[in-house]
Structures are given as structure tokens and as C-alpha cells.
Amino acid sequence: MSEQTVDQTGDATEDIPTDYEVGQDNIQVFGLDFHNPVFIVSGLTIILFVALSLIFQEGAESFFTWLRPFLTSNLDWLFLIAGNVFVLFSLFLIVSPFGKIRLGGPDARPEYNYAGWFAMLFAAGMGIGLMFYGVSEPLTHYNASVAADAAQAGSDAPLMGAPGDPEGARRLAMAATIFHWGLHPWAIYAVVALALALFSYNKGLPLTIRSAFYPIFGEAVWGWLGHVIDTLAVFATLFGLATSLGFGAEQALAGLNHIFGIPDTDPWKVGLIVAITGCALTSVVAGLDAGVKRLSEINMVLAFLLLVFVVAVGPTLAIVSGFFENIVAYARDIIPLSNPIGRSDDSFRNGWTTFYWAWWISWSPFVGMFIARVSYGRTVREFMICVLIIPTVVSIFWMTAFGGTAISQLMNGYEGAVSAELPVKLFLMLEHLPLASITSFIGIVLVIVFFVTSSDSGSLVIDTITAGGKVDAPVAQRVFWATFEGLVAIALLLGGGLKALQSAAVATGFPFALILLLMIWCIYQGLKGEQRALIEAEEAEVTA
Numbered sequence: 001m002s003e004q005t006v007d008q009t010g011d012a013t014e015d016i017p018t019d020y021e022v023g024q025d026n027i028q029v030f031g032l033d034f035h036n037p038v039f040i041v042s043g044l045t046i047i048l049f050v051a052l053s054l055i056f057q058e059g060a061e062s063f064f065t066w067l068r069p070f071l072t073s074n075l076d077w078l079f080l081i082a083g084n085v086f087v088l089f090s091l092f093l094i095v096s097p098f099g100k101i102r103l104g105g106p107d108a109r110p111e112y113n114y115a116g117w118f119a120m121l122f123a124a125g126m127g128i129g130l131m132f133y134g135v136s137e138p139l140t141h142y143n144a145s146v147a148a149d150a151a152q153a154g155s156d157a158p159l160m161g162a163p164g165d166p167e168g169a170r171r172l173a174m175a176a177t178i179f180h181w182g183l184h185p186w187a188i189y190a191v192v193a194l195a196l197a198l199f200s201y202n203k204g205l206p207l208t209i210r211s212a213f214y215p216i217f218g219e220a221v222w223g224w225l226g227h228v229i230d231t232l233a234v235f236a237t238l239f240g241l242a243t244s245l246g247f248g249a250e251q252a253l254a255g256l257n258h259i260f261g262i263p264d265t266d267p268w269k270v271g272l273i274v275a276i277t278g279c280a281l282t283s284v285v286a287g288l289d290a291g292v293k294r295l296s297e298i299n300m301v302l303a304f305l306l307l308v309f310v311v312a313v314g315p316t317l318a319i320v321s322g323f324f325e326n327i328v329a330y331a332r333d334i335i336p337l338s339n340p341i342g343r344s345d346d347s348f349r350n351g352w353t354t355f356y357w358a359w360w361i362s363w364s365p366f367v368g369m370f371i372a373r374v375s376y377g378r379t380v381r382e383f384m385i386c387v388l389i390i391p392t393v394v395s396i397f398w399m400t401a402f403g404g405t406a407i408s409q410l411m412n413g414y415e416g417a418v419s420a421e422l423p424v425k426l427f428l429m430l431e432h433l434p435l436a437s438i439t440s441f442i443g444i445v446l447v448i449v450f451f452v453t454s455s456d457s458g459s460l461v462i463d464t465i466t467a468g469g470k471v472d473a474p475v476a477q478r479v480f481w482a483t484f485e486g487l488v489a490i491a492l493l494l495g496g497g498l499k500a501l502q503s504a505a506v507a508t509g510f511p512f513a514l515i516l517l518l519m520i521w522c523i524y525q526g527l528k529g530e531q532r533a534l535i536e537a538e539e540a541e542v543t544a
Contacts, residue, residue: 016199016214020222022206022469032477035468038227039477042234042466046484053491060495068503071358072350075510079357080340080349082513086187089520090388093194098527099381101534103194104201110377117374118386119300128248128450130181130303130398131443135417136425137180137352138403139410141173143418144348158348159336170407174322175329177403179337180352181395182330183388185360188516190387192368195519197375197383198526206469207372209233209365209515215525216518229515230465233365236512237465238481239504240362241458242488247423248451249273249489254423255444259437270490276448277486280455284478295453302446306439307401313433314405322404323397330396355502358509361516369461373471380527405429455485 027036034040053060093099102108110117141158144150146169150161158176162168195212205211210226217225249272256262256272283295311319336343343349375383406429410418417428430439459482466481467473492500 016203016205018205018214018219018222020206020219023467025222026468026470031474033467033470033473034477035230035466038230038234038468039466041227042231042238043480043484045235046238046488050484050487050491053495057495060491061500064492064495064500064503068355068506069350071503071506071510072354073346076350076354077340079354079361079509079513080338082361082517083184083188083357084338084340085517085520086191087183089523090183090187090190090384093527094381094384094388098531099379099384101202101380101527101530103197103378103380103383104376106534108201108377110375112374114386116297118390119297128244128251128447128454130395131426131447131450132247132251132423133177133181134398134402134426135406135429136422138173138177138399139406139418139425139429140422141176142169142407142410145169145172153344154347155345156347156351158345158352159333159343160345166411170404170411171325171329172333173407174326174399174403175333176337176348176352177399178326178330178396179334180356181399182392183334184338184357186388186391188357188360188364189367189371190384191516191519191523192364193371193375193387194380194383195523195526196369196372198523198530200372200469201376202530203526207369207471208465208469209369211469212519212522215522232508232511232515233465234462236362236364236508237366237458237462238485238488239508240359241366241454241485242492243359243362243502243505244454245273245276245451245485245489246493248447248454249276249493251423251426252276252444252447252451254421255427255440255447258424258427258431259440259444266494269493273486273490273493276451277455277482279448280452280459280482280486281479283452283456284459284482285475295449295456299446299449299453302442302449306442306446307398309435309439310401310405310430310433313435314401315408318408319401319404323400326396326400326404355506358506358513359502361509361513362505364512364516365465366458366461369464370457373460373464402426402429405433455482458482458485 023033023035025036026033140156144155144157145161146163146166147155147157147161148163149155150157150163150169155161158172162172192209196207196209199205199211199214200207203211203214205214208230210221210229213221213226213229220226221229249269253262253264253269253272257264262268337353371387375387378386406417406425409429409432414432416432417425420428426443427440430436430443433439459478462481463473463478464471467477492504
């Protein structure tokens, strides 16, 4: 079905014999250039969703309050199994002979250095989440695990906790937190990113989700089946982003309320989302290198400074030793935490893990395509190590520094952070350290800039999908999607707050989990073809 070719640069690749041309189904009107029907169907559906959510706010709140527990209690097994498959497949690629295959062909070279590349993928992948949950999640798990009723039904403690054992509860809390921010989420991102990069750079197909399924569906991916896949990718991306943007707005406003006394009310939340969306629009117009790359690098510097400060003035020795202890705890508990059956900690598994896996999956088209856009020229092994292992290590250290500091404060008698709402826990932890006003302000700036980079790069990705794989579509289309990311976040916040945000992530993550499982088989087939082409090219070179 395919044949080995050598392109003009001498790269041995395996071409896919399709007559499809990027943008052939696009409509050019009023200076726009969008795919029909993906742009029209997804755009109109999202406009309708925003309108109905804003008009019927009480009904929307009731619906979202019901939706999340219904999905998490019935689909937890699917999300956990899928997450485990993604991790095992990603680790397999690192040690397999496929690891030497280069994205773009043997002579391809990276467009970005390691510092710029890593800054962009990390800022896009987890920025807002690390700020929102860095303190709140470890502290919440610790408080639930050490409680006297931790082992009873209905407890939120992971693996039924460690009642009355502060050190055991601390280790369990950090292991559970790292489980949610370590290998599993980054494996989800890596699978999507590798599929998109492989089938675009090595196979010559459009940079869109449907292209990854050519090994299964062939030319049918350019028809209605592909339209459904790309439309689901748009929904997953937009609602996954809106969830994160909503979290960011909640936390930024909580910080502004804590420092400056600005009211933590819905009108202020809406105003903040509007203002930050405006900043994102400016970045969208500036483009990838001038906008996202520059903001991502600024973010990494600020995040690094805040991290160094917490390590330096917090319980330094406990953080450094805790980093290694937490890796051991994570390795010890990753299998029981990953187990989808025969567990008693339903509240933790459904309320935390299932939500997270759905959230990461709903983010995967966005983060995956963005990582693919900036990963040309990397080998599969290099790609997987840098996208999977290094961010996991950084996440462990971040959670150890921020979460470990908060737990140490609680164990030493400071209860201000543990009793607060999730968005404000970070600022109450910083309040117990020197220079609290300055560090809290830096925290707010970080949340806002992460907000901007996520919205900017997200609109870039959605626009690529809805433009049929074109990466140079008109700026006005990215402006449209950046605007509606903000509007969806507003609609979800007003229609149920955090529950609505989490419900939207779970609802869009479910159908895309099935798509990602199919994607693994497609990646395997694509890499087999690349390996075969390399072997044939090497044999031809020897006999020439």
C-alpha cells in the first residue's frame, strides 16, 4: 500500500499514496480560509453552547452538577486503563529500535534549542494546573489521609489513607499528587504529539488529528469519519482549555482578593477573563515565535525564581530530601494507584484521578499538536525522553517544594492554608514565608501569563484543525477561537463554577480517550513503515 522514497534532501521516508491536498476542502470567504464542515459545525455548536449556558444559568448549573459524578462513577475503569496503556507504550518507544527514527527524516534538524523547546512544551502543557494544584492537592490529600476516618467508606483519602500516621500520610499524599502530574499525563500528550509529528513530517499528511488514522481508515479519513474526529478534537481542546482558563481566573482573582481586597465575585471573574483574553489576542497576532515562545520563556524564568525562593526560605532540607523520598513513594504506589479494579477508595479515584485523566485527554489535541509543531527534527527517543521523563521530574520537584512546604507548615501547627478554598491555598502558604506580598504578586502574574500562553497556543491549534491542517491560516480565525475560549470559560464559570469546568473536561475527555487508544496502533504502524524505509535505504546505499 505504500512505497519507500527518498525526498530531495535525501531523507529516507515511507510516503502514503494519497491524492489529498492540504486545504482542498476549505472555503475562502471574507478573507478567511477554513475547512468545511469542521469549522462550521464546531463553531456553531460552541456558539450555541455559550448562548444557552448564559441564558439558562440555573439549568446549566444543575446539569453540570449531575454530569461529572455520573461520568466519573461509571467510566473510571476506562480512563485508568487507557492511562496505563499510554504510559507503557511511551516507555516501550524509548527503549525500542523505533527510538532512532527522526521526525522529518534522517537529515531533519530541530528548529528550536532545548531551552526554548522545553519552555514552550512545559508552559503549554501544565502551567496553570501546577500553580492551581501545587499547594492545594498535596495538602488536601494529606489532610484526608491522616484523618481518623480515612479508611472508612466515603473518605477522600487515596488508597484509604494512613489514619493517625503523619509521615505515612505525607508520603501517600505526595505519591498520589505525583501520580496525577507525572508519567500518565505526559504520556497522553506524548502519544498525540508523536502521532501528529510522524504523520505530518514523515508521511506528508496535513497537520490535523484525522491524519494519524490513515493506517486504519485509509482515504476515508478525508470524509465524514475524519470530520467527526477533527470536530471532537476541537470540542475536547476548547473545553479542556476553558477548564484551565477558569481555574486560572479563579486563582488569580483569589490572589488579587488576598493582596488588594478586590472582590471575589462573578463580575470580577468575567472582567478578568475578558482582560486576559485581550492579552492573548495580542499574542495571537504577534505569532508563534514573537508571542508564545517569548511569553513561555518569561514564564519559565518567573516560575524558576519562585521555585528557588520557596526552596531557599522554606524547609530546604525537607524539600531536598523529600524530592528523593517522593520519587520512591511514587514508584511504590504507582501500581496500586493505577489499578482500575478491586479498590475501596472510590471517592478519591472518581473525584480526582478520573477527572484528571479526562482533563489531560481533553487537553491532548491542543498540547499534542503544539508539541508536534515545535518538535521537528527530534528523534523518537529524544522526543519521548524530553516530553515524558524530564517534565515528570520537574513536576515532582515542583510539587515537593510547594506541596511539601504546605504540609510541613500544617505539621508544625499552621492551619491557614488547609482550611481555605482551593484557589487561595497557594497564597496562604506563601503568606507564611518572607516577602509574602511580592511572591504572591509573582504568583498572580504567573497564573495570568500561563493563562495567556495557553489561550494563545490553544487558538493556534484549534485554528490549524479547523483550517484543514493549514498552519498559516488567516490571523482573524485565531482571533475568533481565542475569543470563544474566553467566552466558554465565562459560560462555564457562570453556569456552575468549578463543578461545571470539571464536568466539561470529563464529558469531552471520554470520546477522545477511545480515539487515543486507536491512535497507538496507528503510531506503531507508521513507525514500522519508517523503520522499513530506513533499512531499505541503508541496504541500497551499501549495494550502490
